[in-house]
Amino acid sequence: MKTGRIIKVSGPLVVAEEMDDANIYDVVKVGNQGLIGEIIEMRGDKASIQVYEETSGLGPGDPVISSGEPLSVELGPGLLEAIFDGIQRPLDKLAEKAGSFLTKGVEVLPLSRERKWVFEPKLAVGDEVKPGYVIGTVQETSVVLHKIMVPYGIEGKIKSIKDGEFTIEEVVCQVETANGLKELTMMQKWPVRKGRPYAQKLNPISPLVTGQRIVDTFFPVAKGGAACVPGPFGSGKTVVQHQLAKWGDAEIVVYIGCGERGNEMTDVLNEFPELKDPKTGSTLMKRTVLIANTSNMPVAAREASIYTGITIAEYFRDMGYSVALMADSTSRWAEALREMSGRLEEMPGDEGYPAYLGSRLAEFYERAGKVICLGEDNREGALTAIGAVSPPGGDLSEPVTQGTLRIVKVFWGLDAQLAYKRHFPAINWLSSYSLYLEKVGRWMNENVAEDWVFLRTKAMSLLQEEASLDEIVRLVGIDALSEKDRLKLEVAKSIREDYLMQNAFHEIDTYASLAKQYKMLKLILAFGDEAEKALKAGVYLKEIIDMGDIRDRIARSKYIAEEDIDNIDKIAVDLVEAMDKLIAEGGVANA
Template identity: 70%
Template sequence: MREGKIIKVSGPLVVAEGLTEARMYEVVRVSEKRLIGEIIELRGDRAWIQVYEETTGLGPGEPVYLTGAPLSVELGPGLIEAIYDGIQRPLDQLVQKVGDRITRGVEVAPLDHDRKWEFVATAAPGSMVQPGDIIGTVQETVVVSHKIMIPPGVSGRLAEIRSGAFTLDETVARVATATGVVEVKMLQKWPVRRGRPYREKLAPTELMATGQRVIDTFFPVAKGGTASIPGPFGSGKTIVQHQLAKWADAEIIVYVGCGERGNEMTDVLMEFPELHDTRTGEVLIKRTVLIANTSDMPVAAREASIYTGITIAEYFRDMGYSVAIMADSTSRWAEALREISGRLEEMPGEEGYPAYLGSRLADFYERAGRVICLGGDGREGTLTAVGAVSPPGGDISEPVSQATLRIVKVFWGLDAALAYRRHFPAINWLTSYSLYTERLAEYFDRAVAPEFNRLRVEAMRILQEEAELDEIVRLVGVDALSPKDQLTMETARSIREDYLHQNAFHDIDTYTSLAKQHRMLKSILLFDRSAREQLGAGVSIKKILNDPVREQIARAKYLPEADLGRIDALIEGLEAKMSAGVEG
């Protein structure tokens, strides 16, 4: 049957019977209010449905209608600059239609089907096409050229193609296939729980530069890689995510606010349309898709928001773009899983999370990667996934953090103690790690400087030595250390305060290019080497530490990118001093 009746309502979970033709993950419409739901369990003719809208007032006996389709997103021109909820309803359209609060059962098309887009054909009639081939473009924003592709499963001879202004529902091309003529439109639909196909997955080999010194230098993430940001409340997870969204070296940004506080999403929604994008010279929103699913929205929609975001990101990856998706936070998504699992009366796993928590997280992160896209041109696309984790009390031994760490290759561990000392980003350099460091070594040699990898290793060694000496300092004071150890402590302090500490709200310090990072780190370590030579020549540690050049090193972070010559001059002065030797 295509229609059933409700027999039980438990929060966002509704049980209906009489649905003999139902399929797993099929979208249904619940009650005469036509609330959006999705079937997540089937037993005979009974279906367990998670409803993505408020279920207050529903009761047994009300109808449930099958739609015959899985939960899907609309993909086509109009995605960029859009602001959606977790199931791809455009929030700006909802405001115009129903006001500030979303009315239950309201239906709004994710994309504007009335708007005409200027389609420019790039393929010739009569040519052979296959899934993924680009047949034309639409200039979606001033910085994003939306590439119209042959849908998966369609191949044959291009019988007709025409340029001009078309709506999403109008045919722009016809393909003669073995089974008949297929009409190609600018609109595609794709089920969110199924990854979009590609030809081949490749190992990531290129850095996704973020402009954040602690990340790019010590714990880099590759384009097509995966990263996690666990941290307690107030440690700066959201700010780090915002910084990555603003400055990451990606052509398309998809930002998913999953169960976060409304004021944090408001900051994003207000800031991105005004923030100058140094990459393009336009505002950042011109290459961004935002998905806002705040903590006061229905809990089931959180579970869908992650899949909505990653599917949109895959679509742009298939065009050959480098895409980055920020998910803030996967803990709220996991909490939604736990609530629905509990209402399904499934056997709970650790801390009440479902036993399939790890596999669901893996399904999400494994959709990231560097791939050869479908199509005959062999183009590459990358999708980088960065997820924030909010462990209760900052305890990363809890299930969501541990399941995430088994999957991702980069761990940026935020430290409450660093945050309380106002050291931001509060990424702990002793507990964080990146498994891409060795793989990216050749990239740093080529794109930054042959010595950059050595400088990074040397700086990390000094920070580790500081951690060992810190215990002694706390017990007997810094004066008990030898002059060499005192210098180690001072150099480590310079690395921490002058290099790792970065002000997200300072116009210049908020972003640092790789070229500037190299020069800044080199100047700190050159001073350390010069100071050790002076110590060996008998110069007192006090005199060395009072050298005015230290102030210049500390101020280098505030020099504009156009003034890197001043850091070069500083480095030349330190090198000249070392080559000349130290006068007794």
């Protein structure tokens, strides 16, 4: 271990000299209290260190000891249901040891060394193994089977393998390698700034089904894709991410609260253990890892929290699971980058952010993907990254939003005006987009209904036409429109209010399966088609709009339970009958 000494302290940045044997990204212990830090710059024998704890009390001459290892996370049984800070210290253990407030220099191991897990071997003595091979499993929670994999860099023949209860530090397997005997435990470490390896990256084609109609139908994200949710204060970013975490068909959820307000993070910590997982019936925490790094925690740890979260997510991806990672919010992470960059006296870029902001964002989002994992069974895993962005004043032209949009393929633009009108989710259908539409559309046509893409395109064109017709109405009034155009406004209004608006707190409306979404959208568009036929047959628009009962039933179709969605087909049949009756009556009256 190399020992240096502090020559400068500037907030979370500490400069130490006599560190010529240390390397960039090495973890160091700073000062007499042993504060955790990471080297982020080397100049000669001087190391610039970002410290992940409060630095008050440090001064020139205090010792700095390098560990010679990069910042790493512990990966093994015990991750699920846990709540960590930005550098993977369990908050419950910190509270036990130091009380409710973070105390400097407190060392807590990320994973429990006392708890025993039941290890079931899947391979036998004499089997050849390579990195990623599953040597055994642990039932970590009632809903997740934790696969114990051969760490990267180990290849050989199993000499011995055990069965029974062990802690994560006890040896469960011995492998005879070309470099001698290697002992494997249930825990492995991985440096957070380095992506975990895989065999092959695949083209993401299947959607991450979220049950949110505006997302699944209009702006889907593929499993293994990347999306961003930018929006001003109060537009519903956090609720959107909660909905995606709860209802998205991912098997593992990693939620990173990066620099968010403490009360908002408290809501997450209180709600997630109480949320009932719709797929398993048990609490959502059984398949969730939470990383809480609030805005009043040391700023440097905020920068590390994103990498800690995505490394844990990659670990579960390597087991063959579909993982959804929620980062709320990447703007706070970028602010931490800006602060550290300023203290390093680097040349600032746009709005004071460092010039490398774009490359750091790309490094993070490019770790998402659908892959063939290392291992014997060619298992497929997917990591979907969804980042919230909090642009100051809702200005989407600021650097973090623009840098993110250059990388991700899905943009769910939250609109303050929609939020003020109580239209939730407040995703603006005119400014949002998804570049997965074509791939996911083919999957939808094959797996849901062959006219899915046709209906979606028709609905979107109606919404776009409504926007241009609205401008005419504002200028010269609705009387300037033909009855056909006024009908389009009615159908578009139905799409907006009956389809796109969704109540996250309603027992039934909070989630809509793809089958229900298809039936609902088809019903609304069928009303438009039937009404157009009636107009051509001479029925007045007012009579069509006043079809109270049938239109109410269309509006209430969102509250039909999943097991009763065939009732939507009955509404469609009744709609045709009611419209035919109107045409017959209208035809007689006009004759």
